[in-house]
Amino acid sequence: MSGVRLEGIVKAYGAVQVEHGIDLEVQEKEFVVLVGPSGCGKSTTLRMIAGLEEISDGDLTIDGRHVNRVAPKDRDVAMVFQNYALYPHLNVAENIAFGLRIRKESKEQIAESVEEVGNILGLTPYLERRPADLSGGQRQRVAMGRAIVRRPKVFLFDEPLSNLDAKLRTQMRAEIKRLHKRLGVTSIYVTHDQVEAMTLADRIVVMHDGRIEQIGSPMDLFLNPANTFVAGFLGSPPMNMVKATIVAGDQGPVAELDGQRIQLQQIPSLTNAVGQQVTLGIRPEFVSVADQNDPNMINLDVDLVETLGSEALIHANLQGETFVIRTDTVGQMHILDGISGFTIDPKLIKVFDAKTGEALPGQVVAQ
Numbered sequence: 051m052s053g054v055r056l057e058g059i060v061k062a063y064g065a066v067q068v069e070h071g072i073d074l075e076v077q078e079k080e081f082v083v084l085v086g087p088s089g090c091g092k093s094t095t096l097r098m099i100a101g102l103e104e105i106s107d108g109d110l111t112i113d114g115r116h117v118n119r120v121a122p123k124d125r126d127v128a129m130v131f132q133n134y135a136l137y138p139h140l141n142v143a144e145n146i147a148f149g150l151r152i153r154k155e156s157k158e159q160i161a162e163s164v165e166e167v168g169n170i171l172g173l174t175p176y177l178e179r180r181p182a183d184l185s186g187g188q189r190q191r192v193a194m195g196r197a198i199v200r201r202p203k204v205f206l207f208d209e210p211l212s213n214l215d216a217k218l219r220t221q222m223r224a225e226i227k228r229l230h231k232r233l234g235v236t237s238i239y240v241t242h243d244q245v246e247a248m249t250l251a252d253r254i255v256v257m258h259d260g261r262i263e264q265i266g267s268p269m270d271l272f273l274n275p276a277n278t279f280v281a282g283f284l285g286s287p288p289m290n291m292v293k294a295t296i297v298a299g300d301q302g303p304v305a306e307l308d309g310q311r312i313q314l315q316q317i318p319s320l321t322n323a324v325g326q327q328v329t330l331g332i333r334p335e336f337v338s339v340a341d342q343n344d345p346n347m348i349n350l351d352v353d354l355v356e357t358l359g360s361e362a363l364i365h366a367n368l369q370g371e372t373f374v375i376r377t378d379t380v381g382q383m384h385i386l387d388g389i390s391g392f393t394i395d396p397k398l399i400k401v402f403d404a405k406t407g408e409a410l411p412g413q414v415v416a417q
């Protein structure tokens with residue numbers, strides 16, 4: 051049972067508290083991604099789990115054992131850093147073997163482990179090379195090899211792909227995912243990149259200012275964000291956010307804004323919110339190009355259509371702000387020229403309290 055449990059974890063540097071009570075339970079074999087803007091406390095959380103940073107308050111349990119006061123080397127975790135932290139004077143094989151030498155494993159055992167890890171990571175041709183003679187991607191692989199070879203209970207990754215160019219990052223991301231499928235080691239991965247979080251995670255933990263905003267599967271967070279912070283953080287292009295007032299319409303609640311009326315779904319929390327100021331969250335992908343006869347059509351002033359190949363981004367104006375729509379192009383290009391009418395499925399419009407930013411209850415979209 052190599053899970054990791056954080057209960058009420060607090061971190062203070064002197065008088066400044068930077069984490070305010072983190073509760074998280076990572077299951078055995080799970081891949082959990084901590085994501086959030088720079089400075090929200092991702093690295094600090096990971097370093098506390100690794101034992102590189104003291105825990106100010108709360109309880110940390112790894113594999114059922116309370117480890118607040120256990121030294122890093124005795125926690126059975128392995129960490130991979132953004133800057134790789136390889137030994138420049140050692141070759142690849144020696145870098146990978148380093149931890150095993152410290153543990154005083156036999157020469158034969160070490161050779162066998164290095165060979166196996168070299169195979170897993172495609173490093174066999176480079177075992178004699180020094181880090182300086184490797185590409186960024188190869189160095190990152192060596193750093194992962196050094197973690198894998200120790201067969202830890204938990205892998206901790208702190209922005210391991212940030213130093214790579216975009217293409218290599220995509221490739222390494224897939225490799226990490228495959229590796230996790232193959233080895234099944236409990237993993238906690240930190241990134242500020244929402245695409246990495248969406249693609250890698252079994253569950254995503256969205257952090258903000260030293261607190262957890264929401265925990266859930268990637269699709270659940272994408273479809274059912276608990277608040278405007280999570281809604282705006284996940285998804286690209288980001289969710290459109292517009293201020294509106296809820297009024298009563300013929301078919302239930304309607305959002306009124308900028309001379310437009312947008313039909314909302316008929317659920318009690320919205321029906322009972324007539325008169326309330328809200329923020330509508332509308333994903334660019336959930337807006338459709340309208341059939342002329344649709345009664346729920348809204349008209350938008352379009353100022354730009356960017357064609358990207360299979361899809362196009364339509365930039366329209368709503369309340370003086372840009373409202374982005376993402377649509378397919380194939381078979382539709384003739385419609386996009388001069389387009390102004392759109393429809394939105396009421397079930398896919400998220401309604402947030404304008405003051406608190408919290409989603410009104412009961413708006414669950416099934417995955």
Ligand SMILES: Nc1ncnc2c1ncn2[C@@H]1O[C@H](COP(=O)(O)OP(=O)(O)O)[C@@H](O)[C@H]1O
Nearest residue numbers: 063066068086087088089090091092093094095
């Ligand atoms: N050694 C330190 N002393 C004081 N404050 C720190 C220290 N390390 C990190 N912090 C603060 O803790 C907060 C969280 O930092 P960090 O965990 O590195 O954020 P992230 O990894 O999400 O970018 C930030 O406000 C940062 O300034």
Ligand SMILES: [Mg+2]
Nearest residue numbers: 089092093094
């Ligand atoms: Mg960090």
